[in-house]
Amino acid sequence: MSEQIILETRNLTKGFKGFTAVDNVNLKIQRGQIHALIGPNGAGKTTVFNLLTKYLTPSSGQILFKGQDITALEASAIAQLGLVRSFQISAVFPRLTVLENVRIALQRKEGNSFQFWKSDKVLERLNPRAEALLADVGLLDFAQATTLDLPYGRKRALELATTLALDPEMLLLDEPTQGMGHEDVAVVAALIKKVSAERTILMVEHNLHVVSQLADRITVLQRGAVLTEGDYATVSADPRVKEAYLGVAADEEVAA
Amino acid sequence: MEFIKSNKFNIILIALALVIPFGVYPVFLMKVLCFGLFAAAFNLMLGFVGMLSFGHAAFLATGGYVTGYLMSNADLTPELGILCGTLASAVLGYLFGSLSVKREGIYFAMVTLALSQLLFFFFLQAPFTEGENGLQGIPRGKLFGFIDLNNNLSMYYFVLAVFLLGFWLIYRSVHSPFGQVLKAIRENEPRAISLGYSVRQYKLMAFVLSAALSGLAGSTKALVFQLESLTDAHWQMSGEVVLMTLVGGMGTIFGPLVGAAVVVGIENFFSGGELGTYIHIIMGLIFIICVLAFRNGIVGEFNKFVKNNF
Numbered sequence: 034m035s036e037q038i039i040l041e042t043r044n045l046t047k048g049f050k051g052f053t054a055v056d057n058v059n060l061k062i063q064r065g066q067i068h069a070l071i072g073p074n075g076a077g078k079t080t081v082f083n084l085l086t087k088y089l090t091p092s093s094g095q096i097l098f099k100g101q102d103i104t105a106l107e108a109s110a111i112a113q114l115g116l117v118r119s120f121q122i123s124a125v126f127p128r129l130t131v132l133e134n135v136r137i138a139l140q141r142k143e144g145n146s147f148q149f150w151k152s153d154k155v156l157e158r159l160n161p162r163a164e165a166l167l168a169d170v171g172l173l174d175f176a177q178a179t180t181l182d183l184p185y186g187r188k189r190a191l192e193l194a195t196t197l198a199l200d201p202e203m204l205l206l207d208e209p210t211q212g213m214g215h216e217d218v219a220v221v222a223a224l225i226k227k228v229s230a231e232r233t234i235l236m237v238e239h240n241l242h243v244v245s246q247l248a249d250r251i252t253v254l255q256r257g258a259v260l261t262e263g264d265y266a267t268v269s270a271d272p273r274v275k276e277a278y279l280g281v282a283a284d285e286e287v288a289a
Numbered sequence: 290m291e292f293i294k295s296n297k298f299n300i301i302l303i304a305l306a307l308v309i310p311f312g313v314y315p316v317f318l319m320k321v322l323c324f325g326l327f328a329a330a331f332n333l334m335l336g337f338v339g340m341l342s343f344g345h346a347a348f349l350a351t352g353g354y355v356t357g358y359l360m361s362n363a364d365l366t367p368e369l370g371i372l373c374g375t376l377a378s379a380v381l382g383y384l385f386g387s388l389s390v391k392r393e394g395i396y397f398a399m400v401t402l403a404l405s406q407l408l409f410f411f412f413l414q415a416p417f418t419e420g421e422n423g424l425q426g427i428p429r430g431k432l433f434g435f436i437d438l439n440n441n442l443s444m445y446y447f448v449l450a451v452f453l454l455g456f457w458l459i460y461r462s463v464h465s466p467f468g469q470v471l472k473a474i475r476e477n478e479p480r481a482i483s484l485g486y487s488v489r490q491y492k493l494m495a496f497v498l499s500a501a502l503s504g505l506a507g508s509t510k511a512l513v514f515q516l517e518s519l520t521d522a523h524w525q526m527s528g529e530v531v532l533m534t535l536v537g538g539m540g541t542i543f544g545p546l547v548g549a550a551v552v553v554g555i556e557n558f559f560s561g562g563e564l565g566t567y568i569h570i571i572m573g574l575i576f577i578i579c580v581l582a583f584r585n586g587i588v589g590e591f592n593k594f595v596k597n598n599f
Contacts, residue, residue, distance in 0.1 A: 086483065112485035124483065126476035137473045138484050140466060146486070147494060149467035150458075156466055199484060 039064040039203055039233050040085070040116070045094035047077075047084055047257075054080045056257040057094070062203075067225070067234045069244045071268075072254035073278055078237040079121060081254070082207050085235075086118045087111055098203075113141075117201035121208050121237075123188040125195070127181040131172055134180055134191055135163040138198035163198070170194045170224060186217030190224070197228055204228070206236040210243055222246060245269075253277065306449055315445040316513065317557060321550045322452040323510040328533040328545030329459050330502035335531075336540030337463055338495045339475035340390075343398040343527050344405030345503055347385065348378040350412060350522035352504030353511035357424040358417050360512070367430040367438055371451070371508040378504020379497055381408075386496035390489050402524060409522045423518030427511055444513065451509050455502050460542055462498060471495055532572065536579050538586025547587050 040062040047055040055077045062068045070078050083089040085096060087108040096104045098116050106114075126134050139159045140146055167173045170190040175183065180191065189209065196204060209225060210218045222243050225234065229247075238244050244251065244265065251268045253260040255277045261268060268274055310318055327349055334340045356374030359365050365373070389400040412418045419425070429438035438444045462468050473481045474488050482488050511517040520526065529552065537548025552572070559568050583590045 088479070088482075107487065108482045109485050109487040112483055117485075118483050120479065120483070124477055124480035126473050126480065128476055129472060133469070137469065137481075140469065141485050143466070145466045146470045146491075147467055149462040149465045149494070149498065151465050152461070153464050153466055153469055156469065195484070 037064050038062065039099060040235065041097045042081075042085070043095040043097070045081070045084060045096065046092050047080055047089060048092045054257050055084060055091075058254070058257070058259055060252060060259075062233060062235055063250070064233050066249040067229050067236065067247050069248035069251045070235065070237045070254060071239075071241070071244060071251060072260070075256075076254040076277075077257040078254055079207060080257075082118060082205055082237060085205060086116065112199070112201075115199075115202035116205065117196050117199050117203070118205040119192055119196055119207055119209065121211060123185065123192050125180045125183075125188050125191055127179075129180060130176070131167065131178050131180055131183070131191055132160065132163050132176040135166050135195050135198050136160070138195045139163055141199070166194045166198050167191075169197070169227075171220075186213050186220070189213065189217070189221060193221070193224060193228070201232065203233040203235070206234060206238075208237050208239060210238065210240050218243065303453070307446075310442055310445045315441040317553070319445055319448045319513045320510070320557075321546075321553050322448050323506050323513060324530075324533060324549035324553055325546035326452050326455045326509070327503050327506035328530050328537065328549045329456060329542075330499045330506060331530045332534045332539055332541075332545045333459055333462065333499045333502070334495060335534055336544075337468065337475060338471050338492060340393075340492065340496075341398050341531070342389075342401040342496075342499075343524070343531070344385065344401030344403075345499075345530050346522050346524065346526035347405035347408045348382060348500040348503035349507035349510070349526060349530075350517070350519075351381050351408070352378045352507030353517040353521050354412065354418055354424065355504075356508035357427040357511040357517040360427050360430060361424060365430070366434055367432050367447070367512055370430070371505065371512070374508030374511070375501050375505040378507065379501035382497040382500020382504075383493070385500070386493045390492040390496055402527065405522070405527060406524060409519065409524070412519060412522050418517075418519075421519065423516060423520075424511070425516055427515045427517065429512050429515060438512070448509055448513060451505065455505050456546075458498075459502065462495075463542070467491070467494070532576055534586075536575065536586055538589030538592075541586070541588040541592065544586050544588035551587070 038061050042058055042060045045055055045058040046053065058081060070081065072078055080089065084091050087106060091104065095102060098114060103111055126137065136156055136159050139162055140156060145151065145155065164173060164176060167176055170193055172187060172190055172194065175187065180188065183191065210221050213221065218240065225247060248265060251265060252262045253268055253274050260273055260277060261271050331345050334342050352374035355377040356370045359373050360370045385401065385404045388404065389397055392400050413420060429444060431437050432447055436443055438447060470486060470491055474491060478488055507521060533548035533552045534545050536551055537546065538544030555571065556568060559565055559571060585593060
């Protein structure tokens with residue numbers, strides 16, 4: 034059973050000067066699932082993400098990835114273990130080309146990233162793989178474009194391609210459809226579904242329609258603590274969840 | 290743009306550099322080359338990693354003092370003297386870098402400033418620097434034991450070779466797998482971390498490279514002027530290299546050299562005349578105009594113009 038749990042938190046807590054943002058959170062993420070973290074604004078979802086990937090240091094509690102305690106590791110070391118995150122605001126390298134963005138991710142495993150005496154032409158052998166990844170997210174035609182010039186939805190697609198270039202075992206997606214138009218949301222949702230085939234995904238998402246489509250399991254956070262957990266039907270039927278959202282959840286469902 | 294990147298352009302520049310000492314005073318040219326290399330090394334941090342160091346004078350001075358002391362007292366050949374100065378700056382760069390790259394922005398600038406001030410007072414007190422007088426009459430020596438560098442023309446070609454080597458190394462670093470990671474860090478540091486890059490180690494590496502090349506510039510300069518003084522270690526020198534880089538165009542390859550030529554040229558032009566006492570006011574005004582009117586610097590604005598019009 035324990036092998037089925039890829040990521041686990043034990044009494045994860047984070048306090049900021051007299052305010053507890055994350056309060057004794059115990060999460061167990063099953064390998065191969067899409068697990069969604071939802072909750073009203075300020076519930077601590079992004080803080081949990083930052084704790085899991087060590088962009089913040091927990092006040093107390095433990096984080097285990099594949100059974101290994103990663104609580105004390107550095108952010109870059111966690112990424113090297115195969116737990117890779119995305120960001121709420123699209124995280125790209127704006128003044129590099131689209132192709133270079135993906136290549137940066139592929140480059141790390143080449144082990145030449147400290148070689149300042151070699152020409153960057155050696156990176157060109159990564160181009161076919163980078164192009165294949167771009168093709169997967171429909172960006173191949175933009176390979177040579179400067180990333181800055183891409184529309185928002187495409188930047189998010191690029192971010193996903195870059196993340197996938199690391200071939201991570203587990204992905205943490207922070208609001209992957211945030212700020213997107215209707216069509217882009219559908220495209221990204223389909224992409225997430227596609228890449229989830231061989232991976233585990235933990236995502237924070239406000240769009241409950243997307244959550245209902247994708248998530249195998251949902252954890253609801255409220256004021257930093259776990260309110261409830263279960264599949265979409267269970268969670269959406271829970272009166273406490275509706276109350277937490279002040280009825281917003283029910284309305285959004287109708288709207289979607 | 291294509292032309293600037295082409296080999297033809299480089300060959301023309303090098304050919305020009307080879308004949309120019311017959312028309313222009315070689316010591317002035319050597320000063321420009323030394324400061325050009327110093328600014329280019331500094332630009333590696335500011336322009337390509339996005340970190341403003343305010344203590345780079347420390348590396349220029351360390352290179353100069355170590356080379357000057359060894360040339361005066363250990364009877365080394367100039368190439369070995371310069372090598373020792375460069376290595377000393379690299380080691381110092383590792384020490385300063387280890388302490389400073391954990392910080393960002395203004396805090397990084399302040400830590401580097403504080404460390405370089407520490408070193409300034411060390412150089413002021415230490416017996417081997419001769420305090421306020423500085424090291425004077427540093428012998429230029431004989432290159433490889435047989436080329437007499439006391440001839441200004443021979444010295445010029447030696448300095449040009451050192452400059453080209455340093456400049457090539459900077460160009461190579463910027464256009465290498467390592468340089469690609471540096472650009473990624475400059476563009477989006479949290480994202481570079483999330484892709485698994487230990488950003489601090491890359492910053493430290495860049496810092497050491499930059500310090501070593503600043504030391505190379507300082508060592509060479511000490512031989513050119515046969516003098517090493519506290520001016521090189523003073524915080525104003527750290528400011529001057531910022532000025533050169535910004536005037537020329539930060540983040541461009543040739544910007545620092547152009548900036549160094551402009552700043553050194555203006556200083557030389559005014560230092561003899563009646564306006565000599567106003568030199569800092571003049572430099573200050575140039576700095577203000579640069580920041581307000583053309584933020585990309587001379588080379589940056591030129592590149593933009595070429596890109597937009599051709």
